[in-house]
Amino acid sequence: MYYFLNQYIKAFNSSVEHVEFHRLALFKHERLHAKIVTRDFDTMEYLNAANFGLKQDDILNMYDYFQGTTDVKEKQTSTKGLNIPISYQLKYDSDVSKAYQGGRLAQTIHHTPSRVGEISSVEHYDEFGNIANRELWDSRGFHSASQFLDYDGAPHAEILYHLDGTRALERFWEVTDDRKGKVIFNIHLINYKGNDYYFNSEEELFTFFLDEINTQDKDETTFIADRPGVADIPLVNMKTKAKKYLFFPILHAANPEDLINSPLEPSYEEVFKHLDKLDGLITMTDAQARQLRIRLKRQKGKGRNIKITSIPGVAFSNKQLKEPQVPMANRPGNKVLYVGRLGADKGVDNLIRAFALVTPQVPDATLDIRGFGDQEFVKSLEDLIQQLNLQNNVTISGYTPEIQPVYDSAKVFASAAHQDAFPLAMAEALAHGLPLVAFDTNFGPGEIIKDKVNGFLLEPGDLYGYSQTIISLLTKNTVLQRTSENSYLDSKNYSYPKVWKKWKNVLLSKSNTK
Known part of the structure; x- marks a missing residue:
């Protein structure tokens, strides 16, 4: 059995959950028994999960387990x-x-x-x-x-x-x-x-719970801790033997400008003291894996030689990759799309500022912002849109569970993040033929985008160059269509067989822990 350890599944989910959704579909395709394991008590969890195509058997919640309600026939109430x-x-x-x-x-x-x-x-x-x-x-x-x-x-x-x-x-x-x-x-x-x-805490109960479900399985069990600060410490505190991996959905260092020497991101400080209790670390990009190897080689003590593997956070089925391509000429309007969390580190404010330089030359250009975030920050974005007089061009559409048709309606995918372990939506946009525009920051853009092939990489902070790139794509149909076709082609880099090959190399290796 394979368990992906998380805190919850909500109506609005972060990339941590969406990575698990991709992984679960891949493992099920490979006919492996896998579940997303959640810690928090939430009476709405199964309804929320159903909105993302998950079934009751895809989830194992800690409180459900102890309540004996993991397999319940649904009924109506009134x-x-x-x-x-x-x-x-x-x-x-x-x-x-x-x-x-x-x-x-x-x-x-x-x-x-x-x-x-x-x-x-x-x-x-x-x-x-x-x-x-x-x-x-x-x-x-x-x-x-x-x-x-x-x-x-x-x-x-x-x-x-x-x-x-x-x-x-x-x-x-x-x-x-x-x-x-x-x-x-x-x-x-x-x-x-x-x-x-x-x-004394949910953390202690979670550890007890993980040991309990581990002892139920006759074959070797594999645990992958996905939620930093929630799943990792209970995992290393387990008393029973299993294969245990730490997955990195975010940067490992507090300072993105100094990933080797700066203090660790607080969520990882404690678990890095117990790396000897893990079988491996899994990042979503080769660049983060390299940075971690250098960092760990410089530290003393156990765990410095732990195996580090890079595996993308998305995986596309053969069915999805064979979906009919949508030519740019068949996509109405000039929609630029952003999908992701709305936070200061995601640079959505700079994306809006850059778009203010686009509309004078492409008056019908629209920026569709999809995602959720802190209400105060979202309000600041709405105020910025007003200040720049972009009310008719920029819309914050909120979080959208069924995002696939939205990708197909856009012409460009734009991201202005200051940092990201792996921009999940950017990779998803490839499978819908969207040219990508982003700043070349840590880590994902440089590994997903082939500059001037399936998109464009800009120097961080170059808002003028960023805006001119979007203008060029929206006004030069030949370039737009060519980069779109290359995006469709490059999405095959995240096919089930290619991503599964990386997982297989990890999962079939022998356990290093006791």
């Missing part, structure tokens, strides 16, 4: 099953229904998004109008947990149930030292295999 007292007056709404006792609000019933009338949670109010406790329902149709809330509406205690209503776990929170939030300080695993267990 207010009829809540046993609301007959004396309450119920007012229905599509998102939130309310139950009143006389003039007092007694319950609010939150409905599952996209599922009319189904139950997501029920909040119960005390006589003073405060939420006293909250009942949580899993999107698959069962009562999953009860939360007991403080005055601020945050839980201080929680009970998680088995399907028969008996207690599976209890969780307790305490206020942090800076009094700005709460953290879990105790988890009680109840009558698990005849014993009770207590843990």
Whole structure:
């Protein structure tokens, strides 16, 4: 069995999750048993995962495992099953229904998004109008947990149930030292295999969980830690023997300008002390692999000679690679596309500034920005669009799960990131024949883009040159079509057979750990 270790699957996902989606499809194509393993308790996880084509059996959640709900037949829920007292007056709404006792609000019933009338949670109010406790329902149709809330509406205690209503776990929170939030300080695993267990954190429970699922498999198990700071330490703390790999979805150093000597990215500081407990490191680019080898050769202690392998974060099926090509002449308008997280390190603000130099020469050019990010930063982008008078040319369209048709509607893929371990969307854009424009920064652009062949690499910060490149592509049909055809051709570098060959070399090697 192959387990890809993560924290969650959300409605809006980062490249960490999307890399796992690609990898899972590849492993399933090779008829290998693989699952995405998630740590966090989330009643919406399976509904979110289904929106990305994942089935219940593709995921193994830690809390589901201990609740005995990993294989549940879905059923519909409704207010009829809540046993609301007959004396309450119920007012229905599509998102939130309310139950009143006389003039007092007694319950609010939150409905599952996209599922009319189904139950997501029920909040119960005390006589003073405060939420006293909250009942949580899993999107698959069962009562999953009860939360007991403080005055601020945050839980201080929680009970998680088995399907028969008996207690599976209890969780307790305490206020942090800076009094700005709460953290879990105790988890009680109840009558698990005849014993009770207590843990001081989710990290400890996650380690216990990994050991438990490891002992279930008769054959050798392989774990790949994908989420930095969440999956890596539980992996190295496991007591049972398995093959263990650390995957790098981000840069390993805090300073992208000095990847060898600068301090480590904080998420990696602790796990780098335990490299001897891992079978290998996996990066998504050859450049990052080289930098890591140099860095580790300079450090003392165990793990300095650990095997480091580069494997791309995408993989395209033969079916996808054989999809009919969309000629540039058949793509209406002059749409430039950005797909990715909206953060300062992604340089989306500079992309907008560069686009302000494009529109005077290509008035009908549009920039479609797809992704999610911190609300404050997104607001700053919206303000910038207003300041540059680009309201008719630049749109922040938000996160789009079904992104394939959007790629096919664009003419250019643009990225202005200051740093990136591997720009996943850029590689995906190749498979849709998009010419690529990006700054030549660490790490991915230089390995995905062949300058002047399938796209163009610019010196970091050269906004004028960047804008002129986009103008050239949008106004020179011959160049646009030629680079598009080369993008389609180069997407074959990420075919299932080629990417699987790299994985096969890693997975079939002997374990170095005990």
